Amino acid sequence: MQLYNKLSAEERRELIREAGKERLTISFYQYARIGNPQLFRNHLFVAFDTQEVLGRIYVAHEGINAQLSIPADRFDEFKEFLDGIYFLENVRLNIAREHDNESFLKLKVKVRNKIVADGLEDETFDVTNKGVHVDATKFNELIADPDTILVDMRNHYESEIGHFENAWTPDVDTFRDSLDIIEEEIKEHKKDKKLVMYCTGGIRCEKASAYYKHRGFEDVYQLEGGIIEYHRQVTEQGLENKFRGKNFVFDHRLSEKISDEVISNCHQCGNPCDTHTNCANEACHLLFIQCEDCKSRYENTCSTECHEIIQLPYEEQKALRAGKYNSNNIFKKGRSEKLKFKEHKVD
Template structure:
């Protein structure tokens, strides 16, 4: 019984190309109480592997968070499987605005302590006691409401390339960092202000909304389905789009264009640009923003040092990496000192 992915990314990519069939990039989450996460994880892997589902899925006692790619012809079978699980029946599926058959190249289903790392250790906090969900139309009204504070619950490298008009964008590296910062900044407005939150697909906002209710905020709202669902509703209902720029996504694409506004800059030359890349030096792999001109000049690297390493024979690069952990710069997401025009 196969419970883990056995093909490399290159092998899977070749199979996708040979199949020549369309795939759908989908994300969903659900907070629930899962008792035996290992058994649940294995069940999901077996069912989805049979349907040629690819993606990155986290399972924890508090629920499931999934970002995946499904063959279009298998979508109905995939949906039927979800509906056969009580707490996933009719779960909202966020279908990507821009499709890419190679958004994911492996199926990884992992058991984690939490589906969203929050750094919290409070047994009295109930993650299912969430705030009020609002759609795109109501969210647009709240953005213009002087008694509302709209907060981006994503990290700095996400909001750097795109965010909502009038939104507060905390300069944080992780979700857990933002929880205390936002509470401290808005501590005087727990009674009188509407706290309105958004994120990519809703999962971080849902936990944050429950957390802030737990902390005494009286009027807590979240954008249902996040930026992905907001964009779908705006286009379907022909509403005014109040999102500027790109929505950062956690797959091969790294971003979906929501508006034509380019609000970020190349981290190497400073020209307007909102294209995230990873440094081509595998020992670095830093995530940063790079324009086409700098990509050509720097051979897709973040620094001259990395460019020199990438120019070495592959075996020499591999030898240099041997025994070393991945650089902490990977997790700095554009904070590296080698970048002259970082935010």
């Protein structure tokens, strides 16, 4: 029985184009106690492969986190399958506002230690004892209250291109980095302030809300469904949109527009820009913001050095990225001294 992806991204792209079907980009998560994640993972892979689902799904003892793409005409079948799993019945599905049939090109279902890496070893922490979920209307009311502390639970490269008005956007690389930093900054307000958090789809701030309740914060809230669901609600209900810029997403689109405002700059020339890309030098693959002019000038690379490397024959490029220490430089998220117009965290 096939329990892993056999097709390359290019082969899958060609099949999608030949099929000519509209696909939906969807994300969902659920914290739950899963006794045998590997068995559950195999069950998901067989079902999703049959349903032509593509995407990235993580399974752990603490639950499931999924970002995926499905044929629009198989949505009901997909929903019925999820509803047949007791802890996923009627799970909230965040459907992207901007669709791309090629948002995902492979099916990857992986077992992880946790669906959100947090670095915590506290056995008394109960991730299901979460804060109060609020919709867009209540969220707008809360963040207008001067006794509210609004925290962005995402990483620096996400909040750089878009965030809510008056939100604190910690300059962190990972979720685990943020937990202690945030607590240290606002620990004096455990009893006298409302702590309101948001993230892309809700999964990180749900864990964070449970953690801060565990640490003694008394009035803890999270935006239900994250920025994705907020955007849907303000659009459909005609509410005031308090989000500025774009929402970073973890698929080939990299972002979707929430407002028309551009709040970030090209990391190479400094002109207004909010389009992320990955450096075309495979030995770098740095995620950074690049405008169309710089994209043309540097041929989608982050620096003069990387631009020179992609001119080399393929075998020479391959040799440059060989070895353990060279590979450590790959897949960094917007931290490089080569980027003139990117602020760098000081350790």
